[in-house]
Amino acid sequence: MSAPFRFPRFFVTSPSPCPYLPGRQERKVFTELTGPHAGELNDALGRIGFRRSQSVAYRPSCAGCAACVSVRVVTDQFKCNATQRKLMRRNSDLVATACKPWATEEQFELLRRYLKMRHPGGGMAMMDEADYADMVEHSPVDSYVIEYREPAAEGERGRLVGACITDRQIDGLSMIYSFFMADEDARPGLGNYIILDHITRAREAGLPYVYLGYWVKGSDRMEYKTRYRPMEMLGPNGWSALDDTHVAKPLPAQQTPQFA
Structure with missing residues (x-):
C-alpha cells in the first residue's frame, strides 16, 4: 500500500x-x-x-x-502574426532535441554567455557549473532540456545556440528557464523562437497550455510575454483572458507599507 x-x-x-x-x-x-x-x-x-x-x-x-501575474498561452487558439511567422521561417533550420535533464559543459557555457549579456548583475550571474547541474538535474517531476542547434555536416553536432529547461505538466508545458546566444554572433529573436517552438510542441502533444511564468506589469523585461495571444492570466477568480485593457492599465501603487 x-x-x-x-x-x-x-x-x-x-x-x-x-x-x-x-x-x-x-x-x-x-x-x-x-x-x-x-x-x-x-x-x-x-x-x-x-x-x-x-x-x-x-x-x-x-x-x-x-x-506579478501568472500567464499561459492557449495553444489550440494561438496563431502566429506576420513577425512571428517570419521568425519561424528564419529559424526553421535549427535542430531541436528534447534531452534528459542532465547538465553538460556546453549548456553551462551557453548559460554563462547569456547571463553575461542579458543579466550581468542578476542573482544567477555567480552560478558555477555545480549550481547549474543542481538547477537541471534536481527535478522531482517530468522534466527535460530542449536543445536548439544549428545544422551540421552528417555525423557532427551543430553549434548549440539555445536551450530551455522544461517541465511537462498534465495540462501543458511549463518553461522553467530558457537561455540562448545573445551576443554579436547570435541569430535575432532566438528567445521568441524558443517560445513559439514550445507552443507548437504543446499543441502537437494535445496539451492546452504553455506556462510562461509571471508577467510583471510595469517591468520592461517582462513585456515580451504579452505578445503570445490568446493568453490567460490568473486572478482572484481564476484564469481569464488577458487583453489590451490589462496591459494598458497603469501599475497600481502599493496599498500598504511594504513589510511590517
Whole structure:
C-alpha cells in the first residue's frame, strides 16, 4: 500500500529587493516537492500560479503588491502574426532535441554567455557549473532540456545556440528557464523562437497550455510575454483572458507599507 498523500507545508521567505520593480520588495511562499506524489503536487500548484525551481514550488506573496501575474498561452487558439511567422521561417533550420535533464559543459557555457549579456548583475550571474547541474538535474517531476542547434555536416553536432529547461505538466508545458546566444554572433529573436517552438510542441502533444511564468506589469523585461495571444492570466477568480485593457492599465501603487 502506498503512503497516504500529505498536505504540503508552506513557508514564507524574508523580504528582499524586487528584481523587477525598483523601490519594491518581494516575498515568496514555497513548499518542497518530494515523495511519490511530487508530480501531482507540482501540477496542482502550477494551476494556481506556482512555479518550480529544482525541488521547490513557489509563488510571490508580497505585501500590498500584486504586479506579478501568472500567464499561459492557449495553444489550440494561438496563431502566429506576420513577425512571428517570419521568425519561424528564419529559424526553421535549427535542430531541436528534447534531452534528459542532465547538465553538460556546453549548456553551462551557453548559460554563462547569456547571463553575461542579458543579466550581468542578476542573482544567477555567480552560478558555477555545480549550481547549474543542481538547477537541471534536481527535478522531482517530468522534466527535460530542449536543445536548439544549428545544422551540421552528417555525423557532427551543430553549434548549440539555445536551450530551455522544461517541465511537462498534465495540462501543458511549463518553461522553467530558457537561455540562448545573445551576443554579436547570435541569430535575432532566438528567445521568441524558443517560445513559439514550445507552443507548437504543446499543441502537437494535445496539451492546452504553455506556462510562461509571471508577467510583471510595469517591468520592461517582462513585456515580451504579452505578445503570445490568446493568453490567460490568473486572478482572484481564476484564469481569464488577458487583453489590451490589462496591459494598458497603469501599475497600481502599493496599498500598504511594504513589510511590517
